[in-house]
Amino acid sequence: MAAIEFSSVSYRMPNGVLALDNIDMTIKEGELVAIVGGNGAGKTTLLKHLNGLLKPSRGEVRIFGKSTKDSSVAQLSREVGLVFQNSDHQLFSESVKAEIAFGLRNFGFSESEIESRIEEVVNYYGLAEMLDRAPMTLSGGEKKRLCIATVMAWEPKILALDEPTVGQDYLNKLRLRDVVKSLLRKGRTVLIVSHDLEFLWPFKPRTIVMGMGKILADAPADQIYLDSELLEKSGLRQPQLAMLANALGRDRPFSDADEAANWVKGLFVRRYDE
Amino acid sequence: MAQVLLEGLKFRYQRSVIHNLDPRVKLLLTAMLFAFSLIGSNFYQEAITFCLIAIPAVLARVLRRLMKLMVFAIPFSLFIILLNIWGGGTILHSFVIAIRFIEIVSSTSLFFVTTSPDELEYVLRWFRFPRDFVFAFATSIRFVPVMMIDLNQIIDAQKSRGLEIEKGGPIKRIRNLVPVLVPLIVTALVRSGELAEAMEARGYGAVKKPTSLFNLKLQSNDLMALSIIIPGFIALILLYLVMI
Numbered sequence: 001m002a003a004i005e006f007s008s009v010s011y012r013m014p015n016g017v018l019a020l021d022n023i024d025m026t027i028k029e030g031e032l033v034a035i036v037g038g039n040g041a042g043k044t045t046l047l048k049h050l051n052g053l054l055k056p057s058r059g060e061v062r063i064f065g066k067s068t069k070d071s072s073v074a075q076l077s078r079e080v081g082l083v084f085q086n087s088d089h090q091l092f093s094e095s096v097k098a099e100i101a102f103g104l105r106n107f108g109f110s111e112s113e114i115e116s117r118i119e120e121v122v123n124y125y126g127l128a129e130m131l132d133r134a135p136m137t138l139s140g141g142e143k144k145r146l147c148i149a150t151v152m153a154w155e156p157k158i159l160a161l162d163e164p165t166v167g168q169d170y171l172n173k174l175r176l177r178d179v180v181k182s183l184l185r186k187g188r189t190v191l192i193v194s195h196d197l198e199f200l201w202p203f204k205p206r207t208i209v210m211g212m213g214k215i216l217a218d219a220p221a222d223q224i225y226l227d228s229e230l231l232e233k234s235g236l237r238q239p240q241l242a243m244l245a246n247a248l249g250r251d252r253p254f255s256d257a258d259e260a261a262n263w264v265k266g267l268f269v270r271r272y273d274e
Numbered sequence: 275m276a277q278v279l280l281e282g283l284k285f286r287y288q289r290s291v292i293h294n295l296d297p298r299v300k301l302l303l304t305a306m307l308f309a310f311s312l313i314g315s316n317f318y319q320e321a322i323t324f325c326l327i328a329i330p331a332v333l334a335r336v337l338r339r340l341m342k343l344m345v346f347a348i349p350f351s352l353f354i355i356l357l358n359i360w361g362g363g364t365i366l367h368s369f370v371i372a373i374r375f376i377e378i379v380s381s382t383s384l385f386f387v388t389t390s391p392d393e394l395e396y397v398l399r400w401f402r403f404p405r406d407f408v409f410a411f412a413t414s415i416r417f418v419p420v421m422m423i424d425l426n427q428i429i430d431a432q433k434s435r436g437l438e439i440e441k442g443g444p445i446k447r448i449r450n451l452v453p454v455l456v457p458l459i460v461t462a463l464v465r466s467g468e469l470a471e472a473m474e475a476r477g478y479g480a481v482k483k484p485t486s487l488f489n490l491k492l493q494s495n496d497l498m499a500l501s502i503i504i505p506g507f508i509a510l511i512l513l514y515l516v517m518i
Contacts, residue, residue, distance in 0.1 A: 037439065051434055053430050053433060053434065072438070073433045073434065073438075074433070074436045074438050075431070077434050077435065077436055078436070081434075082431075082434040084427065084430070084431045084434070086427065088457060088460065088461055088464070089424065089427050089428045089431045089461065090428075090431040090435070090455035090457065091457065091459050092452065092453045092457050092460075102435060102437075105433040106435060106437055111391045121396075136460060147399050150435065151434075151435070154436075167481065211375070266406075269469030
């Protein structure tokens, strides 16, 4: 069964702007999908349709076959965990422990289960040492991990991350990558909305490019990242390894720097042999 | 609810006869409409004031927004009617007071929806209010839409964590606001701190009397508006006196 289905979904904002224009897409269970595009492309609006924060003006969104029109935000959030861009908009409790417990209590978990789930996620997301600290006092990276932990505590089948790398340093980005990898290993469906193609590149995800509320392209990352024209049109910059592949006339981007170095070395060796 | 109220007070850039007026003229117009709302003591006078508010609203193309605000004010007006009847007032008199309340809200809104925060700042400065006060006041008005965006994003974030704000009894509903209000206040405080630092870095307070790039000056359209507004209102006051 498809985890997420958008059938001819359009959404007009209260001010009359058409934020989503006839979106059709299907995302399978366990799939990683990157949604990329410039500012105002409609990425976050699309994300908000997943847990019913926004309902389509036209068309239908189905989560595991069930229309979002028939469910409340709370019901849908049990299946779809949404982590927003600004961590400060989410955190309010007096401690990390209370912050994680908040969502679990809302979903009616028993106190014993809340305790065990808190223990599990704080260990998993490297927050065990700061259990009693006020979330507001955490660093940007820690806040982001806490936001993901608060959502993952109730184990939604789908996790949608809105611009997870904004304001994160390189080490935190690496940690975030590990988190995404582990979620995929667990069979979760993950959607990442981001401008940061360098961050997404190692996953080589199915990539949906959005612009003016429409899907401009939906293809494997290899294909999308080599299309410099499309990316430029969408206000995005090619990842450096894709840019290098383009410059060298290669038909697919390099996976990492080592592959690029070996390929260039190979060229020299061939020249030398000739 | 708060969204309707703020939408009814939010300035949007657009061109109209009213928007283009000097902010002091708009303030005078609003003050006169406000005064007429208070002076009116019977149904007919309040009806005239209502029309007087509608004319600039139509010219400014903001009537629909004001109507929304009026609808928002109706429950409060009903409360005023009930309170007044309970206090021994007649139904007609209570009704007049309720209309007066709607008119006060609308006339105030008319000024805010047609006057930009910058213009507001110029007017306050023209009245020689202290500079820090003017800056703080104008900035707080300017940040209302930003806080509104924050509020919506916070509500979305907490709803996504299973919070059902409208669920439960009155006490539960008030308690449900904690996860929304705490991040909102924290974000506002952080932003005000950042703004203060940015302003200081840009030389705010370096001199006691800074020069101004823009000074208010009445144009021909303002003089024309004043030549209609002032005699018109004097005539109406005389009419009201005759009606008494």
